[in-house]
Amino acid sequence: MGQNEIISLQNIAVSFDGEPVLKDFNLQIGEGEFVTLLGPSGCGKTTTLRIIGGFVKPDQGDVFFNGKKITAVPPYKREVNTIFQKYALFPHLNVFENVAFGMRVHRKKEAEIQATVRRMLEMVNLTGFARRNVNQLSGGQQQRVAIARALANGPKVLLLDEPLGALDLKLRKDMQVELKKIQKQTGITFVFVTHDQEEALSMSDTVVVMDKGRIQQIGSPQDIYNEPKNAFVADFIGESNILDGVMAGDYLAEFAGKRFRCLDKGFAPMEPVDIVIRPEDIEAVPPQQAELSGTVVSVTFKGVHYEIIVDVHGFKWMIQSTRYQAVGQEIGLEIGPDDIHVMKKSEYSGMFGDYSSFSDEMEGLLNSPEGKGQ
Ligand SMILES: Nc1ncnc2c1ncn2[C@@H]1O[C@H](COP(=O)(O)OP(=O)(O)OP(=O)(O)O)[C@@H](O)[C@H]1O
Numbered sequence: 056m057g058q059n060e061i062i063s064l065q066n067i068a069v070s071f072d073g074e075p076v077l078k079d080f081n082l083q084i085g086e087g088e089f090v091t092l093l094g095p096s097g098c099g100k101t102t103t104l105r106i107i108g109g110f111v112k113p114d115q116g117d118v119f120f121n122g123k124k125i126t127a128v129p130p131y132k133r134e135v136n137t138i139f140q141k142y143a144l145f146p147h148l149n150v151f152e153n154v155a156f157g158m159r160v161h162r163k164k165e166a167e168i169q170a171t172v173r174r175m176l177e178m179v180n181l182t183g184f185a186r187r188n189v190n191q192l193s194g195g196q197q198q199r200v201a202i203a204r205a206l207a208n209g210p211k212v213l214l215l216d217e218p219l220g221a222l223d224l225k226l227r228k229d230m231q232v233e234l235k236k237i238q239k240q241t242g243i244t245f246v247f248v249t250h251d252q253e254e255a256l257s258m259s260d261t262v263v264v265m266d267k268g269r270i271q272q273i274g275s276p277q278d279i280y281n282e283p284k285n286a287f288v289a290d291f292i293g294e295s296n297i298l299d300g301v302m303a304g305d306y307l308a309e310f311a312g313k314r315f316r317c318l319d320k321g322f323a324p325m326e327p328v329d330i331v332i333r334p335e336d337i338e339a340v341p342p343q344q345a346e347l348s349g350t351v352v353s354v355t356f357k358g359v360h361y362e363i364i365v366d367v368h369g370f371k372w373m374i375q376s377t378r379y380q381a382v383g384q385e386i387g388l389e390i391g392p393d394d395i396h397v398m399k400k401s402e403y404s405g406m407f408g409d410y411s412s413f414s415d416e417m418e419g420l421l422n423s424p425e426g427k428g429q
């Protein structure tokens with residue numbers, strides 16, 4: 056990224072009641088960067104924020120701020136502020152006093168408080184709301200007050216723990232754009248937590264994909280989407296067809312009983328791998344024009360495209376196409392060399408497969424802890 060490193064987590068490990076929650080955790084965050092921690096419930100996102108904020112002390116490892124070790128520095132002495140999903144506004148104070156709160160604690164001059172609060176309310180589009188009671192505000196407005204309150208303290212780093220989680224979809228989208236704008240304007244480093252992959256991809260400079268207390272991949276949204284490191288990342292970010300394969304040689308992958316030219320090399324001879332192919336990269340063509348062909352078993356209109364499930368010798372592929380295909384029809388699946396992503400085998404291999412049981416309900420069930428390993 057080229058900018059100075061502001062936060063560094065080095066070899067962090069944390070356990071609660073003997074249960075490891077973060078393992079071998081290493082993360083460098085650049086000044087002014089928008090970093091998002093993304094992962095399923097319980098993977099350790101909030102714990103990571105609490106370590107940066109100083110509310111949890113790691114069992115192992117150290118936290119650095121601008122190159123200085125701050126592992127033992129208490130929260131109130133760190134130049135870090137947190138915004139929570141539950142806004143935790145002071146109900147007995149009006150909007151102005153909520154935003155001014157931190158500055159009053161620090162005994163700032165009245166003129167400075169007035170000027171700063173006005174500037175912050177303008178930034179979050181709440182000019183004119185200063186005297187309102189916070190209980191009379193909508194959820195989105197309350198969240199804006201929480202953002203203004205955090206920014207008024209002039210933090211170097213803002214930690215945001217699912218700040219948009221309680222908002223409805225439309226408002227959430229608006230707030231995503233606004234938060235991103237505020238981050239650009241202020242240049243403050245944001246460490247943002249979400250379990251919404253679309254939110255992570257659209258807002259961040261860098262995405263940190265986590266599972267079971269470990270970082271699975273760090274990269275730009277494009278990297279994470281286009282070059283997932285393992286089957287977990289591929290499955291968690293977007294839709295994926297994930298197949299068992301082997302590398303028959305450099306630039307030659309074998310899967311679904313066929314060999315395909317690809318862009319990957321450097322694997323051992325006939326090394327088993329996981330193959331990811333995104334549904335939107337597959338072209339539906341007449342059956343005789345493609346290596347793979349199969350029968351359309353379901354078609355769902357999704358607004359932008361059709362989601363089409365195709366049975367190829369029992370493996371159910373998902374493709375996304377703007378062209379309608381009828382159920383029962385034979386179609387070919389055209390896959391180009393750059394549509395094939397090859398991943399090393401991992402502990403996640405075999406856990407995510409085809410779309411044979413595809414339905415949102417089913418997906419929810421399989422992703423729950425009780426559903427794992429079925
Ligand atoms: N103070 C604590 N005492 C005991 N266990 C804890 C404590 N805080 C967190 N945990 C456990 O650590 C694990 C990680 O929790 P954490 O809150 O970091 O997850 P998360 O990724 O933020 O999840 P969510 O998306 O549900 O907020 C969970 O299994 C949780 O139960």
Ligand SMILES: [Mg+2]
Pocket residue numbers: 100101102216
């Ligand atoms: Mg959490």
